[in-house]
Amino acid sequence: MAKVLMKGNEALAEAAIQAGCRHYFGYPITPQNEVTAYMAKRMPEVGGVFLQAESEVSAINMVYGAGGAGARVMTSTSSPGLSLMQEGISYLAGAQVPCVIVNIMRGGPGLGDIQGAQGDYFQSTKGGGHGDYRLIVLAPSTIQEMADLVQEAFDIADEYRNPVVILGDGMLGQMMEPVDFENIQKRKRDIPEKTWATTGRGNREHRNIINSLYIDPPVLEKYNYQLFEKYAKAEKNEVRYEMINCEDADVILVAYGTIARVAKNVMNIARREGYKVGLIRPISLWPFPKEPFEKTVNTAKAYLTVEMSMGQMVEDVKLAVQFKKPVYFYGRPGGMIPEPSVMLEQIRKIAGGVK
Amino acid sequence: MDFKRLTIVVGHYGTGKTEVAINYAKFIRESGKEVEIVDLDIVNPYFRSREVRKELFDKWGIRVAGVEEKYMNADVPAISRNIYGALYSKDKYAVFDVGGDDVGATPLGQYRHIIKDQDAEVLFVVNVNRPLTKNVESVIEYLKSIEEAAKIKVTHLVNNTHLSYETTVEDILKGQKVVEEVSKITGIPIKMVTVKRELLNKVPDLGYPIFPIDLYMKTPWDKM
Numbered sequence: 001m002a003k004v005l006m007k008g009n010e011a012l013a014e015a016a017i018q019a020g021c022r023h024y025f026g027y028p029i030t031p032q033n034e035v036t037a038y039m040a041k042r043m044p045e046v047g048g049v050f051l052q053a054e055s056e057v058s059a060i061n062m063v064y065g066a067g068g069a070g071a072r073v074m075t076s077t078s079s080p081g082l083s084l085m086q087e088g089i090s091y092l093a094g095a096q097v098p099c100v101i102v103n104i105m106r107g108g109p110g111l112g113d114i115q116g117a118q119g120d121y122f123q124s125t126k127g128g129g130h131g132d133y134r135l136i137v138l139a140p141s142t143i144q145e146m147a148d149l150v151q152e153a154f155d156i157a158d159e160y161r162n163p164v165v166i167l168g169d170g171m172l173g174q175m176m177e178p179v180d181f182e183n184i185q186k187r188k189r190d191i192p193e194k195t196w197a198t199t200g201r202g203n204r205e206h207r208n209i210i211n212s213l214y215i216d217p218p219v220l221e222k223y224n225y226q227l228f229e230k231y232a233k234a235e236k237n238e239v240r241y242e243m244i245n246c247e248d249a250d251v252i253l254v255a256y257g258t259i260a261r262v263a264k265n266v267m268n269i270a271r272r273e274g275y276k277v278g279l280i281r282p283i284s285l286w287p288f289p290k291e292p293f294e295k296t297v298n299t300a301k302a303y304l305t306v307e308m309s310m311g312q313m314v315e316d317v318k319l320a321v322q323f324k325k326p327v328y329f330y331g332r333p334g335g336m337i338p339e340p341s342v343m344l345e346q347i348r349k350i351a352g353g354v355k
Numbered sequence: 356m357d358f359k360r361l362t363i364v365v366g367h368y369g370t371g372k373t374e375v376a377i378n379y380a381k382f383i384r385e386s387g388k389e390v391e392i393v394d395l396d397i398v399n400p401y402f403r404s405r406e407v408r409k410e411l412f413d414k415w416g417i418r419v420a421g422v423e424e425k426y427m428n429a430d431v432p433a434i435s436r437n438i439y440g441a442l443y444s445k446d447k448y449a450v451f452d453v454g455g456d457d458v459g460a461t462p463l464g465q466y467r468h469i470i471k472d473q474d475a476e477v478l479f480v481v482n483v484n485r486p487l488t489k490n491v492e493s494v495i496e497y498l499k500s501i502e503e504a505a506k507i508k509v510t511h512l513v514n515n516t517h518l519s520y521e522t523t524v525e526d527i528l529k530g531q532k533v534v535e536e537v538s539k540i541t542g543i544p545i546k547m548v549t550v551k552r553e554l555l556n557k558v559p560d561l562g563y564p565i566f567p568i569d570l571y572m573k574t575p576w577d578k579m
Contacts, residue, residue, distance in 0.1 A: 005484040005518050007369055014486075030400045030430045114400050114430045174401040175574055176369055178484075178521045261576040269579070337575040 003178040008143045008168060009034030009076075011179050012102055013042065015150035016074045018181060021100070022048035023073040025062035027055055027081060030114045031170035032104035035076040056081040060088030060101075067097040068210035070197030072154050076102035078170070079120050080111060083128070089163060090129030094212030096196075096227075098157035100150065101135075102166045104173035107335030115335025116170030116258060121312035124165050125286040132224055134231045136238055137165045137285040139256045143177035149283075152186045156238060159191050160230055167285060169308065170335070171258045240283035243292050245271065249278030251350050252296055254305040254317050256282045259338060263306050266343045273344075275351050285313065293320035300325060302350050306338050307331040326350075356547065356564045358383055359476040360448050361441075363463065365505060366480035367488045367497045368455030371515045373404050375480050375549060376452035377411065377571050383448050384415045390448040391441045394421035395462055397432040398454040402572040410571070420449075434462060442469045456497070457504035464506040471507075478546055479509040481537070482516045483530045491536045498541070511546035512538055513566075524557050531561055 006014070013035045016024070024039040036052065043050035049066075053059035059075050066073040077085065082103045092099060105120045107113040122128075124137045136156055140146040146168060153164040198208045214220035245267065246252055255263040260281040270277040278300070280292045293303075302325055305314040314329045321327050330346055332338045362383075364376040376392060383390045392411065394404045404411075405427055408419035420437045441449035453460050463470075479498055481488060488494050498509055516530020531548060538545050547566040550558050555567055570577075 003484075003518060003521065004486045004489075005369070005482065006486065010369075010486075033400075113428060115428065116401075170401065171574065174399075176519060178518045258575070261574070262579070265576050265579045340579050 003180045005176055006143060006179050007034050007174060007176050008146055008172040009104065009174070010038050011143045011147045012076065012150055012166065013038035014181065015147040015184070016100065016154070017042055017046055017048070018184070019072065019151040019154040021072045021074050021154060022046065023066040023071045024048070024075065025051050025053050025059040025066070025073070026075050026077065027053050027059050029078045029081045031106055031116065031173050032076050032078045032102065034173070035102060035104075056084035057088065060085040060092070063099045063101075064088060064092055064095070064097055064210075067092065067099040068095065068198050070194040070199055074100040074102065076104065078104050078106045079108050079117075082120060082123065086129040089135070090131055090133060091212050092163045093129070093133035093135065094131060095210045096161040097163070097210060098161050099163050100153045100157055100166065101163055102168070105167065105169040107333065113335050114170065116172070116308065117333065117335045118169055118257060118259065118308040119312070119333060120167065121285065121307070121309065124167050125288070125316070133227065134234070134286060135163050135165050136160065136234055136287070137167050138240070139167045139283060139285050140172065141257050141260045141281065143172070143175070143179050146172060147179050147181060148185045151184050155186065155189050155191060158194070159189050160234055161196075162230065162234075167257070169258050235287040238284055239287050239289045239291060241289035241292050242281040242283060244279045244281075246278035246280065246292065246296050246300070248276050249296070249299070250276045250301040251347050252278045252280055252300045252303050253343070254280045254282070254303055254313070255307065256285060256313065259306055259308050262337065262340055263343065266340050266347070269340070270344060270347050275347055277347055282313070288316045288320065290320040293317070297321055297324050302326040302328060304328045304330065304343070304346055304350060306343060308336070308338065309333055356566075358448075359474055361451070361470065361473050361475035362449070363451040363453060363470070363475055363477045363507065364480060365453045365460050365463070365477065365501050365509070366455065367482075367485060368398070368459065369485055370455070370480045370482040370488065371517065371549075372455065372480050373402065373452050373572055374568055374570060375478070375513060375515055376450045377404055377407070378566070378568050380417050380450040381415060382566070383450070384417055388448045389446070390417055390450065392417060392419045393438050393441050393449055393451045394419055395434060395438075395451055396454040396459060397434065397462055398456070398459040400430065404452045407571045432462075442466060453505070457500040460501045460505035464504065467506045477507055477510045478513050479511070479543070480513045480515045481530060481534050483533045484516055484518050484526060491533055491540065494533060494537050495541060498537070509543055512543055513546050513549060515549045517551065522551055522554065524554060527554070527558060
């Protein structure tokens with residue numbers, strides 16, 4: 001099969017099916033409805049289960065059930081829907097249930113609007129639900145990368161027994177690009193067998209139980225430490241990022257997802273004007289890539305973070321730069337796209353006329 | 356290429372109906388007629404003709420009807436009554452940009468009693484690079500479901516096969532093969548083959564009008 005032309009949302013759904021996902025639970029919300037619509041059509045063709053729940057609360061708990069029974073399971077939603085799912089997500093992380101959760105972000109807070117935005121960075125990377133837990137958060141910036149990362153996400157979820165979030169925005173969900181499903185890029189992994197899954201007792205000595213309740217504090221403390229050993233492993237092995245033109249860069253743009261594509265074009269324009277500009281594009285938002293900042297902090301003059309929000313990832317950028325160099329920010333909320341001309345103006349100002 | 360007062364553009368989701376509708380309206384405008392685009396797309400949240408209404412009006416005086424300014428980005432399936440101007444006009448031309456699939460074409464059904472007496476042209480847009488309309492059978496299946504939902508008969512086929520910025524002449528030829536076969540089976544004639552302007556010189560004579568396409572639905576980084 002040659003390349004096909006797909007919407008981001010359709011590609012997400014197809015990639016999940018091709019990754020062996022046979023259970024999808026969701027509730028419609030713009031701008032990710034094509035995922036649900038595609039799953040409704042495709043799941044019966046591959047003998048899978050598609051179920052439109054009565055709410056996001058219900059959908060995420062169905063994910064808990066299917067994931068607990070060892071199935072490759074996915075749900076998808078957009079910002080307000082993800083807020084509703086937070087309790088369930090904390091339970092999933094607490095009970096170590098692997099699953100893939102897609103958030104095609106829109107403008108907020110509250111009901112907001114239906115345009116693409118990036119205001120859910122904190123919610124996804126810092127724990128939108130209660131308790132000490134981490135989600136592995138992957139942020140694609142093309143439709144191809146979206147398809148690649150969805151396949152990877154199922155493997156990561158199974159390897160770490162943890163929910164993995166695909167964080168995109170409405171623009172990525174709605175736009176169309178060529179996709180090649182035959183050459184999906186993903187790592188080779190040792191995925192352990194799901195001996196913990198609740199598939200019936202069979203010949204096992206003990207029943208498998210999927211649970212996040214540990215009423216004895218020392219026991220719960222120990223369990224938390226175990227979870228954090230797992231997160232430490234993820235921090236070591238699951239960092240992803242792209243670096244472009246950073247070797248000689250004075251000003252380094254930092255952006256993820258949709259707006260990284262605008263930033264890349266801005267970088268090229270600035271280069272043509274003679275400014276030495278680079279780009280760091282975090283792909284894993286958690287674990288956040290510190291490496292590209294360690295590599296550049298001694299040579300770069302400053303960083304400029306651009307987001308479709310009032311500034312969320314910029315805090316992680318500052319932590320990674322450790323105040324050794326200035327970190328500037330430019331962003332727009334409400335589903336508005338930061339202006340390339342403003343980015344250029346800021347680059348010129350930060351570079352201080354030094355070309 | 357001739358055209359009628361009313362042109363209705365339908366097709367499978369994501370085949371490029373909006374680009375065809377905008378370019379077709381421009382083509383009618385360039386022949387000296389007054390023309391309006393009617394944005395009937397209530398299923399797609401982004402990349403609709405309403406988004407470029409200012410550019411279309413400022414450059415060519417083409418108005419976009421179907422939605423009121425303040426509700427442009429509302430997530431509600433509503434159509435403005437201002438579309439009746441286009442439906443009942445005697446001299447003004449109109450191109451209807453209909454939503455994708457049978458679901459998107461459903462709103463058209465409510466105007467069938469007005470359209471049926473007016474000798475309208477109904478263009479069915481095909482892109483075989485869309486995975487759900489990659490062959491003759493699936494194209495015909497979509498064609499029939501849309502005709503049923505919109506309660507209207509397709510009068511012409513349009514080969515709009517492309518792969519976004521990776522489109523080659525081979526894509527167009529691949530689509531042409533399917534569209535010609537669909538035409539043979541259904542008896543519906545082929546109106547035109549659309550070609551991105553930069554590929555115009557590379558496309559061989561296909562025996563059908565070649566219709567140049569300029570793109571209006573752009574991502575933020577395409578606009579730079």
